[in-house]
Amino acid sequence: MKIGILGTGVVGRTLGTKLVSLGHAVTMGSRSESNKAAAAWAKAAGKGAATGTFAAAAKAGEVVLNCTSGQHALEAVALAGSDNLNGKILVDVSNPLDFSHGMPPTLTVCNTDSLAEQIQRAFPGIRVVKALNTVNSAVMVDPSLVPGEHELFLCGNERAAKAKVAELLGELGWTRDRLVDLGDITAARATEMLLPFWARAMTKFGHANFNFHLAVGGPA
Amino acid sequence: MKIGILGTGVVGRTLGTKLVSLGHAVTMGSRSESNKAAAAWAKAAGKGAATGTFAAAAKAGEVVLNCTSGQHALEAVALAGSDNLNGKILVDVSNPLDFSHGMPPTLTVCNTDSLAEQIQRAFPGIRVVKALNTVNSAVMVDPSLVPGEHELFLCGNERAAKAKVAELLGELGWTRDRLVDLGDITAARATEMLLPFWARAMTKFGHANFNFHLAVGGPA
Structure with missing residues (x-):
């Protein structure tokens, strides 16, 4: 499948490498077309890995993963462009973390709203599915790093979109009993x-x- | 041990009944000395169960459990009285839940503060330990209702206070591997x-x- 990834951080690179290794065509998008982290990732990931702007990644992907940091997520999706994303599934992996006050981080939005809802409201034509945001990137692509039973949590407004994301997660090792x-x-x-x-x-x-x-x- | 319970709701009554059955002397405190729910509880719980005001429960207990609803917790602890509570352990079981907008509830405080911190700040002489707030009351007194491995989370500023609470939780079935x-x-x-x-x-x-x-x- 053609997959777009927004963001060149460790989450985007880790998911991108795994998806390329599974045979998917992955385009990693960033703010600039000549992002060094993205270029190095593409070189290491090999055949099936491409890079470009947020818009290029969004256009290339049938499914798009938002792997930007939470504070830049809305802007990144805006740069990716609703024209390129409308009707497509956006898996929102990001978290609205604020590290400006040190560890542990606080959230920039919570309780009565969430980052995923902000994205869904701002871009109503996108099929937003929240997933993968509750585990580290290494665990995202290899659930066996953690022993025993443990799960990923999905949510989204559309059942068919969640079913499609569940399939993709299955390829990463997240079998149905883990969702x-x-x-x-x-x-x-x-x-x-x-x-x-x-x-x-x-x-x-x-x-x-x-x-x-x-x-x-x-x-009971 | 002599235990005070603040609150006559299902959490206070369930914990109170279990603690009485384990041989503890439990005083259930409420806003008024003649609370009907507390009286009915004491009658059903039998020998070892007593009732009184928040202040009476706080005075009677060597350890006190705050089982009020989150929205009334600070007021209840104030009515219990720092004179009656200073130097004692207060196990804060409550959650700052707001059901006024329906289900699911939101929180009245979160992210950069918490109810337990509010209590600790308002009453610095009390040894506040947050515990038991992440499970239903039935599970609080019978972890075996849930199969397999699962845990309770404790926190507090004083190691000795947490160790004492861990002992009490052990009596409820929460062995050390579950804390x-x-x-x-x-x-x-x-x-x-x-x-x-x-x-x-x-x-x-x-x-x-x-x-x-x-x-x-x-x-890793």
């Missing part, structure tokens, strides 16, 4: 608000090879 | 912010017999 659909895009509030906990846990464990598991008993 | 110390009281932001997720999960599953497990791999 929990939390409902419409407003559930992104809940998963983005896991990040303060996630950051505390990372500090405690000294690494990021962990994930949440929902242990579920029978009804 | 995760997240650090000082500011970590209450992280655990209180799990509640929006918790509420979505409860809606999804149709019951509250679930809990979080942190699946942890080795360092």
